[in-house]
Amino acid sequence: MGISTVTxxxxxxxxxxxxxxQLMQTLREYIEANPLREGQKVLALTFMHGSRRRLxxxxxxxxxxxxxxxCSTIDSFAxxxxxxxxxxxxxxxxxxxxxxxxERVCDAAGALLQIKEVCCWVAATYPVLLVDEAQDLxxxxxxxxxxxxxxxxxLVAADExxxxxxxxxxxxxxxxxxxxxxxxxxxxxxxxxxxELLDAARAIRDGEAPKHGKLFQVRPAHNQGWAGSYLSNAxxxxxxxxxxxxxxxxxxGFATQTLDWVANNTTKQGNGPYSIRLEESETQAADKLLRxxxxxxxxxxxxxxxxxxxxxxxxxxxxITEWMSIQRRTRGNLTFxxxxxxxVIKQSxxxxxxxxxxxxxxxxxxxxxxxxxxxxxxVIVLWPAAVRGSDDQKRRLLYNAVTRAKERCLILVQAQVSxxxxxxx
Numbered sequence: 001m002g003i004s005t006v007t008x009x010x011x012x013x014x015x016x017x018x019x020x021x022q023l024m025q026t027l028r029e030y031i032e033a034n035p036l037r038e039g040q041k042v043l044a045l046t047f048m049h050g051s052r053r054r055l056x057x058x059x060x061x062x063x064x065x066x067x068x069x070x071c072s073t074i075d076s077f078a079x080x081x082x083x084x085x086x087x088x089x090x091x092x093x094x095x096x097x098x099x100x101x102x103e104r105v106c107d108a109a110g111a112l113l114q115i116k117e118v119c120c121w122v123a124a125t126y127p128v129l130l131v132d133e134a135q136d137l138x139x140x141x142x143x144x145x146x147x148x149x150x151x152x153x154x155l156v157a158a159d160e161x162x163x164x165x166x167x168x169x170x171x172x173x174x175x176x177x178x179x180x181x182x183x184x185x186x187x188x189x190x191x192x193x194x195x196e197l198l199d200a201a202r203a204i205r206d207g208e209a210p211k212h213g214k215l216f217q218v219r220p221a222h223n224q225g226w227a228g229s230y231l232s233n234a235x236x237x238x239x240x241x242x243x244x245x246x247x248x249x250x251x252x253g254f255a256t257q258t259l260d261w262v263a264n265n266t267t268k269q270g271n272g273p274y275s276i277r278l279e280e281s282e283t284q285a286a287d288k289l290l291r292x293x294x295x296x297x298x299x300x301x302x303x304x305x306x307x308x309x310x311x312x313x314x315x316x317x318x319x320i321t322e323w324m325s326i327q328r329r330t331r332g333n334l335t336f337x338x339x340x341x342x343x344v345i346k347q348s349x350x351x352x353x354x355x356x357x358x359x360x361x362x363x364x365x366x367x368x369x370x371x372x373x374x375x376x377x378x379v380i381v382l383w384p385a386a387v388r389g390s391d392d393q394k395r396r397l398l399y400n401a402v403t404r405a406k407e408r409c410l411i412l413v414q415a416q417v418s419x420x421x422x423x424x425x
Contacts, residue, residue, distance in 0.1 A: 007149070007153050007154065008149050008155075008156060008177070008180050008181045009026060009154070009181060009184075010134075010155075010156040010157070010158065010177045010181055010182070010183035010184065011023065011026075011156070011157045011158075011184050011186055012157075012158055012159055012160075012174075012177075012185050012186065013159060013186030013187055014159065014161070014186075014189070014201065014205065014403070015159065015162060015191070015201065015404075016189050016190055016191025016201075016375070016403055017186040017187060017188060017189055017190060017191075018188070018190040019132075019157035019158075019159065019186060020055070020132055021190065022157070022184075022186060023058075023130055023132060023156075023157050024058055024059070024061070024062055026155050027042065027059075027062060027128065027130060028063070030128060030153060030155075031065070031128075034127070034128075034153075036064075036068060037127075039125065040126070041125060041126055042059065042069045042070070042126065042128050042129075043069075043072075043077070043122075043125075043126035043129045043130070043148075044069055044072070044130040044132070045071075045072060045073070045074045045129065045130070045131050045144075046073060046074065046131065046132045046133050046136075047073065047075075047133055047136040047141070048073065048133070048136070048372065048373075049073055050370065050373065051132055051133050051372070051373045052071055052073050054373060054374065055071055055130070056069070056071040059130075070126065074131075074141050074145075075102050075105065075106065075141075077144070078106045078108075078110075078141075079099055079105050079109075081108075081109045081112050082094075082108055082109060082112075084121075085118060088115075088118070089108050089112065092111050094107065094111070100343070100347075103140065106140045106141050107140050109144055110141075110144050110147060113148060114143075119148060119151040120151060122148060122151070122152070123148075123151040123152055127152060127153060128152060128154075128155070129148050129149075129152045130155050131145055131154065131156045132156075133158070133162075133372070134157060134158035134173040134174075134177070135158040135159055135160050135162055135163040135168070135171055135173055135174055136163060136168075136173075137172065137173045138165075139172045142172045142173050142176060145173075146180075156173075156177060158171075158177060158183065161205055161396060161399065162372065162399070162400055163396070164369060164372075164396055164397065166389060166390070166393055191375055192405065192406045192407070194216075194406075194407065194408075196211075196213040196214065196215045196216040197215065197402070197403075197405055197406075197408075197409060199216075200402055200409070201399060201402055204395050204398050204399045204402060204423055205395070207391075207395060207422075209424060209425050210423075210424070215408045215409070216402075216408075217409070217411065218411045218424060219410065219411070219413070220412075220413050220414075220415075220416050221412040221413065221414060222414060222415070222416065224254065224257035224258045224260070224261045225261060225265075226412075227382060227414070228258050228261030228262045228265060228267075228272075230410065230412055231246065231258060231262050231380055231382075231412065232262050232265075232266075232271045232272035232273075233269055233271050234378070234380060234410055235271070235272075235274050235363065236269070236271035236272070237271075238378055238408060242376075242377040242378050242407070243362065243363075243376040243377045243378070244276075244362075244363040244376060244377065244378045244379075244380065245364055245365075245371055245376040245380070245404055246259070246276055246363070246365040246366070246380045246382060247365075247367070247371045247379060247380070247381050247382070248365075248367060248381065248382040248383070248384065249368055249387050249397050250367055250384075251278060251280075251366065251367050253384055254382060254384035254385065254414045255365070255384065256278075258382055258412075259278065259365055262274050262276060263275050263276070276365045277362070277363070277365065278366070279365065279366040279370050283346070286345055286348075286349040286350075289311060289345060290342060290345060292311075293307040293308070294307070295307070295338040295342070297338055298335045298336070298337060298338075299335060299337075299338070299341060300335050300336075301324050301328070301334070304320070304336070304341065308320065308321075316345075316349060319344075319348040320341075320344055320345060323344050323348075368397050368401050371400065371401060371404050372400055375404055375406055376404050376405060376406065377405075377407045377408070378405060378407055378409070378410075379401060379402065379404045379408075379410075380409075380411075381398070381401045381402065381409070381410070381411040381412065382412055382414075383398070383412065383414060384414050384415075385414045385415035385418065391421075395422060398411075398423040398424075399423075
């Protein structure tokens with residue numbers, strides 16, 4: 001394929017320094033200078049559904065872009081390419097690809113975008129591409145972006161230190177950006193002006209000990225009772241009318257035990273019990289449902305409906321019911337295999353996640369991965385005794401949690417010994 005000049009502009013910098021804001025400003029300037037033609041849209045890609053939702057909301061604020069954007073995860077866009085160029089995909093040696101075979105889908109889409117005709121087809125509709133959180137892209141997903149960069153105007157935001165995948169070191173996207181354009185380093189914090197929070201984030205990023213203060217605090221809490229008391233009191237004293245995120249490296253063990261304590265107990269100060277909604281990924285939610293039901297090798301509609309009767313998510317339940325109805329009407333199927341139903345259940349949860357809108361109000365609990373690219377008034381971090389990964393990985397985890405806070409951050413550390421180790425020392 002003949003490669004035209006690669007036009008890429010990139011922005012880097014710490015969390016809360018306005019990378020996504022700068023993407024929007026640059027896009028606005030580009031659109032003003034190069035108005036979209038009839039039928040053209042802006043293509044916006046990111047890795048996670050949560051980031052996609054927030055990017056979609058930011059795009060909606062750009063004048064003139066109403067109904068003129070396609071905001072998608074890069075995996076979803078890759079699948080769109082596969083379906084559009086299915087015969088060519090087979091000729092390239094990628095036959096029998098399923099929608100949930102994400103790595104093969106991205107491999108095939110990357111191969112497609114090395115072909116001039118495919119790139120030109122995308123460019124005809126999407127003259128400009130935005131990529132947010134690019135540091136999370138694996139090499140095969142980056143191949144989609146680099147392929148499109150030969151034909152599209154590309155705007156990228158990335159911060160290597162916010163990548164939590166230890167296999168992405170050195171980081172493919174950041175290395176590529178350094179080669180093709182070099183990123184503009186943004187250093188002025190925009191998320192918060194609280195000095196204690198900014199100093200703590202800088203210290204963690206630099207491998208130093210964050211300093212305990214009034215608005216940034218690190219406290220030992222060796223069991224769920226201690227941690228639960230701290231958490232409940234913080235919610236009562238500071239949390240009303242605020243967005244609060246309870247964040248943990250993984251939402252299990254110490255974190256879930258603490259949340260259970262908060263939901264069922266009152267502190268000595270009379271605070272609580274409080275219910276904090278636990279966010280789950282679509283995969284976790286689907287797996288939880290599949291563990292709670294017993295599917296047979298063959299299942300009829302009545303049996304499936306009985307199994308799902310106690311499941312509270314009406315949208316997912318209706319999607320599964322609708323799929324069975326369509327199969328009955330169009331194919332005459334009256335029974336469904338366990339594998340078919342498992343696939344449809346997973347697809348239904350993925351579709352629900354795709355359609356969700358970001359809502360940062362209220363009190364929520366989530367993993368560090370689920371908190372990425374978000375912001376909350378108050379952040380409470382539950383740090384368990386055992387956290388996997390190197391010292392560098394632990395600093396990245398804590399940094400991604402702490403930098404979600406705009407006003408106040410409290411870290412509850414289960415093991416006293418952790419305070420003398422990274423990321424606290």
